[in-house]
Amino acid sequence: MEVVRLRVNGDERACGVPAHYTLLETLRYGLGLTGSKQGCDKGDCGACTVIVDGRAVLSCITPVWEAEGREVRTVEGLATATELHPVQDEFDLNGAAQCGFCTPGILCSSVALLDRNPSPTRGEIRAALAGNLCRCTGYEKIYDAVEAAAERLGDR
Amino acid sequence: MSGRGTGTVVPPARVREPGPDAQTASPNGSGRDADTTAALATIGRPMRKIDGRAKGTGRARYTDDIRLPGMLHGKILRSPHPHARIVAIDTSRAEALEGVHGVVTGRDMPTTYGIIPWTPDEYPLCVDKVRYVGDGVAAVAAVDEDTANAALSLIDVEYEELPAYLDPHEAIAADGPFIHEPRKKGWNGNITKTVELAFGDVDHGFEGSDLVVEGDYFFEGTTHTPIEPHCAIGLAEPDGRLTVWSATQVPHYLHRELARVLELDPARVRVVQPPVGGAFGGKSEPFDLEFCVARLSMMTGRPVKILYTREEVFYSHRGRHPFHMRYRTGATRDGMLTAVDSRIVMDGGAYASFGLVTTYYSGQLLTAPYHMPAYRFHSTRAYTNKPACGPKRGHGSVQPRFAFEVQLDRIAEALDIDPIDLRRRNFIGSDTRTVNDLRVTSNGFLECLDAVERASEWGRKYRRLPYGRGVGVAGSTYITGTNYPVYPNDMPQSGIQLQVDRSGRVAIFSGASEIGQGVDSMVTYIVAEELGVPLEHIRVLAGDTDFTPVDLGAYSSRVTFMLGNACIDAARRIKAMVQEAVAEAWGTKPREVLLAGGLAVMAGDTGTGMPLREAFNLAEAKFGTLGATGSYNTPRDVHGSYRGATIGASPAHSFTAHVAEVEVDPETGFVTVEKIWIAHDCGRALNPVLVEGQMEGSAYMGFAEALMEEQIFKSADQGRAGLHNAPSLLDYRIPTSLDTPALESLIIESIDPEGPYGAKEAGEGPLHPSIPAIANAIHDAVGVRMNSLPFSPPRVWRAIQAAGDGGRG
Numbered sequence: 001m002e003v004v005r006l007r008v009n010g011d012e013r014a015c016g017v018p019a020h021y022t023l024l025e026t027l028r029y030g031l032g033l034t035g036s037k038q039g040c041d042k043g044d045c046g047a048c049t050v051i052v053d054g055r056a057v058l059s060c061i062t063p064v065w066e067a068e069g070r071e072v073r074t075v076e077g078l079a080t081a082t083e084l085h086p087v088q089d090e091f092d093l094n095g096a097a098q099c100g101f102c103t104p105g106i107l108c109s110s111v112a113l114l115d116r117n118p119s120p121t122r123g124e125i126r127a128a129l130a131g132n133l134c135r136c137t138g139y140e141k142i143y144d145a146v147e148a149a150a151e152r153l154g155d156r
Numbered sequence: 157m158s159g160r161g162t163g164t165v166v167p168p169a170r171v172r173e174p175g176p177d178a179q180t181a182s183p184n185g186s187g188r189d190a191d192t193t194a195a196l197a198t199i200g201r202p203m204r205k206i207d208g209r210a211k212g213t214g215r216a217r218y219t220d221d222i223r224l225p226g227m228l229h230g231k232i233l234r235s236p237h238p239h240a241r242i243v244a245i246d247t248s249r250a251e252a253l254e255g256v257h258g259v260v261t262g263r264d265m266p267t268t269y270g271i272i273p274w275t276p277d278e279y280p281l282c283v284d285k286v287r288y289v290g291d292g293v294a295a296v297a298a299v300d301e302d303t304a305n306a307a308l309s310l311i312d313v314e315y316e317e318l319p320a321y322l323d324p325h326e327a328i329a330a331d332g333p334f335i336h337e338p339r340k341k342g343w344n345g346n347i348t349k350t351v352e353l354a355f356g357d358v359d360h361g362f363e364g365s366d367l368v369v370e371g372d373y374f375f376e377g378t379t380h381t382p383i384e385p386h387c388a389i390g391l392a393e394p395d396g397r398l399t400v401w402s403a404t405q406v407p408h409y410l411h412r413e414l415a416r417v418l419e420l421d422p423a424r425v426r427v428v429q430p431p432v433g434g435a436f437g438g439k440s441e442p443f444d445l446e447f448c449v450a451r452l453s454m455m456t457g458r459p460v461k462i463l464y465t466r467e468e469v470f471y472s473h474r475g476r477h478p479f480h481m482r483y484r485t486g487a488t489r490d491g492m493l494t495a496v497d498s499r500i501v502m503d504g505g506a507y508a509s510f511g512l513v514t515t516y517y518s519g520q521l522l523t524a525p526y527h528m529p530a531y532r533f534h535s536t537r538a539y540t541n542k543p544a545c546g547p548k549r550g551h552g553s554v555q556p557r558f559a560f561e562v563q564l565d566r567i568a569e570a571l572d573i574d575p576i577d578l579r580r581r582n583f584i585g586s587d588t589r590t591v592n593d594l595r596v597t598s599n600g601f602l603e604c605l606d607a608v609e610r611a612s613e614w615g616r617k618y619r620r621l622p623y624g625r626g627v628g629v630a631g632s633t634y635i636t637g638t639n640y641p642v643y644p645n646d647m648p649q650s651g652i653q654l655q656v657d658r659s660g661r662v663a664i665f666s667g668a669s670e671i672g673q674g675v676d677s678m679v680t681y682i683v684a685e686e687l688g689v690p691l692e693h694i695r696v697l698a699g700d701t702d703f704t705p706v707d708l709g710a711y712s713s714r715v716t717f718m719l720g721n722a723c724i725d726a727a728r729r730i731k732a733m734v735q736e737a738v739a740e741a742w743g744t745k746p747r748e749v750l751l752a753g754g755l756a757v758m759a760g761d762t763g764t765g766m767p768l769r770e771a772f773n774l775a776e777a778k779f780g781t782l783g784a785t786g787s788y789n790t791p792r793d794v795h796g797s798y799r800g801a802t803i804g805a806s807p808a809h810s811f812t813a814h815v816a817e818v819e820v821d822p823e824t825g826f827v828t829v830e831k832i833w834i835a836h837d838c839g840r841a842l843n844p845v846l847v848e849g850q851m852e853g854s855a856y857m858g859f860a861e862a863l864m865e866e867q868i869f870k871s872a873d874q875g876r877a878g879l880h881n882a883p884s885l886l887d888y889r890i891p892t893s894l895d896t897p898a899l900e901s902l903i904i905e906s907i908d909p910e911g912p913y914g915a916k917e918a919g920e921g922p923l924h925p926s927i928p929a930i931a932n933a934i935h936d937a938v939g940v941r942m943n944s945l946p947f948s949p950p951r952v953w954r955a956i957q958a959a960g961d962g963g964r965g
Contacts, residue, residue, distance in 0.1 A: 035214020101433025
């Protein structure tokens with residue numbers, strides 16, 4: 001066991017983990033942040049996607065030590081105390097989450113996209129989500145949700 | 157026995173118009189709720205799902221998100237051989253490892269199980285034989301995952317290898333050693349089931365045909381790949397109770413099998429089903445991990461969790477069977493079907509799973525939406541030494557539908573009839589019976605054809621696009637639930653319980669399985685509709701066999717129809733009590749009391765009303781604690797009386813038509829599907845957003861099977877026989893956002909006479925036509941017939957080359 005220090009969703013956290021732990025294992029098993037999901041454990045499905053220093057990252061193939069000293073944002077950190085992030089709200093309104101297991105990762109990829117590109121085209125949305133497999137929706141409603149969220153963010 | 161279009165008691169279906177008021181203008185309110193369809197307040201509107209916020213914020217707790225104090229981690233040791241006798245297992249070294257608390261083998265659970273009670277052929281862990289690479293032989297529970305993995309490597313298993321069968325034809329031809337002991341002396345232990353049925357005079361039908369089209373087709377196996385791997389937790393408590401949390405679609409069947417196999421009183425066994433992260437049929441029977449966590453917890457006295465690796469998910473499988481199919485289809489020169497004959501060999505893998513049903517479904521579910529004067533099918537399911545196949549979305553009927561709809565396209569081509577028109581001509585009609593005597597009620601198939609024809613601009617495109625581009629059409633039908641449970645009984649197939657609180661809140665106790673399809677939301681919408689309660693005042697407790705009534709599970713597209721009707725039943729019992737109590741207070745008749753918008757109001761007198769909470773309190777004062785149960789069972793007059801007639805019977809059928817537009821690169825054989833138009837008759841869309849989601853997800857999954865997916869295994873000369881070719885999400889390619897075509901949903905509402913508010917299924921039917929529509933579009937594009945799946949670049953390229961002239965005709 002070694003102690004790793006992380007900044008997660010604005011909180012400074014310290015956590016004892018085995019040296020081989022990934023960022024995903026640390027979030028889920030060390031810190032109890034189970035919103036980020038494990039679907040394949042080898043970087044293929046994207047369910048584990050979190051935002052590290054503004055970029056969407058596959059936490060299941062990121063050694064936790066690489067996240068030390070960086071700003072980690074997970075699905076639990078997207079909403080404020082009183083308000084959902086517009087992407088979260090639009091996912092709900094548009095039926096973009098069915099089983100919901102890929103949703104935390106897709107939300108993180110979407111937020112990372114909108115933070116650097118506030119008005120993406122549908123093609124840019126498709127490209128930004130190409131690392132996140134969804135087995136339920138056929139993706140259409142996910143694109144609709146991201147587009148609607150971009151509009152709402154643009155209106156602010 | 158068959159009669160075509162015997163009348164139009166069911167009014168014509170309508171295309172759902174976009175807009176918030178579409179559902180209130182309902183001219184065809186002929187469903188069981190004809191009295192209310194004119195003024196539905198909630199049903200039919202786009203609404204949020206009740207669990208959407210929890211899923212969108214990471215608060216939804218799936219099975220692997222649950223951690224219990226003192227929890228151990230379990231792992232299963234799996235066979236490296238496709239077929240072998242177990243000579244000896246020595247677990248002593250594993251048991252001696254520090255941190256290991258329990259080890260079990262097949263001898264600890266020596267009772268066979270199976271989802272179909274007539275074919276129990278699996279042990280929780282193998283006892284005497286392994287039958288596929290990946291078959292479980294032992295399981296351990298240890299303080300953590302690393303220790304559990306280390307313990308597996310310390311278990312010594314001595315195997316005596318047996319010849320492996322990887323091909324179903326070879327398995328059928330063999331005379332032993334069989335994969336399973338024959339169930340009767342003299343039988344072939346490599347065959348699960350053979351079904352042969354004939355309806356009408358098939359030979360006479362072919363004799364009277366102007367055209368008979370014959371073809372051989374192959375449908376490759378595919379698997380479900382839910383993003384959530386299977387996971388289960390067992391907790392045995394000192395008082396003898398056992399709780400198993402599992403990512404299952406069938407908590408009730410799991411409850412029964414756990415009790416039976418572990419020899420426990422079912423009253424002491426509790427199955428809890430947390431939200432499931434995708435299933436598609438892949439979690440609809442008991443799996444080894446559920447028995448293992450239970451047994452290991454009973455042994456160690458501590459909670460035990462097993463989470464499959466992604467590789468284990470591929471090996472646990474139970475997905476689409478590979479089908480080898482031969483079809484003969486006869487028609488008159490004006491395109492009317494005369495006779496259909498099929499012969500099918502199914503590659504079942506190592507265990508029966510739902511295979512008995514699959515074998516029937518491979519023939520029984522083909523007999524609509526087209527009128528067939530005569531039909532015969534012969535289907536055999538073989539065992540092979542590969543992971544067991546089972547039910548995947550569109551169970552048993554997706555493969556025949558592919559072959560049959562390509563056959564129709566060939567008939568249309570030969571007779572120079574537009575393929576949409578050919579399908580219209582053969583429409584079976586509504587309120588009729590199929591050639592195999594299945595009852596069909598509402599049927600919006602013609603409207604589906606019209607909708608995709610119009611939306612895709614078919615008339616401008618079919619046979620008119622430049623070489624390399626084409627459009628194709630296909631149609632289909634699917635059951636809305638099976639008419640009988642998997643174990644025979646006369647009890648309801650769906651039950652629900654409602655409880656009303658003095659605060660105005662309604663609690664729903666539902667046994668159904670939320671697997672992402674939205675069943676928890678569906679019952680919430682119904683309670684809101686019936687009792688006028690705001691959605692946010694309704695709570696759902698679901699999928700817990702200690703506290704919720706039995707629902708058979710999320711399979712066969714049964715839940716909206718069956719649980720929805722049960723929910724209406726329960727809600728109306730409460731409504732009647734509330735109306736009576738309020739009417740008494742107002743000195744009026746109960747039917748004058750309306751419940752809507754959080755209020756009880758007097759009909760025609762908007763000045764008289766009270767908050768619903770007060771109305772509930774009046775009812776509680778009059779009747780005592782307010783609650784009600786509701787249940788649903790299927791009508792029994794929907795099928796014939798021949799042996800097998802009940803399998804494939806359903807209280808209602810959905811109908812679907814697709815048009816696919818493709819671009820084919822003749823130089824590489826690469827097929828790009830540009831768009832799929834999906835028209836689906838779901839009876840009534842209780843929430844159109846969720847219905848569209850099912851339609852698009854289905855079409856996506858069909859597209860994936862058409863072009864990309866192959867659940868295939870290595871042969872001995874490729875290394876090791878029976879080894880999965882590519883058990884990862886990188887190598888077993890499922891479509892990413894960049895692969896998936898544009899999908900356009902066109903909801904058709906035929907308003908079923910028995911469905912809840914007229915609703916039928918939407919979760920499986922819309923998958924079927926994707927594959928033949930794409931095959932037919934490839935033909936329109938480059939002139940070649942694709943009869944083997946998937947339509948991968950090498951296959952398509954070879955077909956174009958074989959056509960000689962590049963397919964230009």
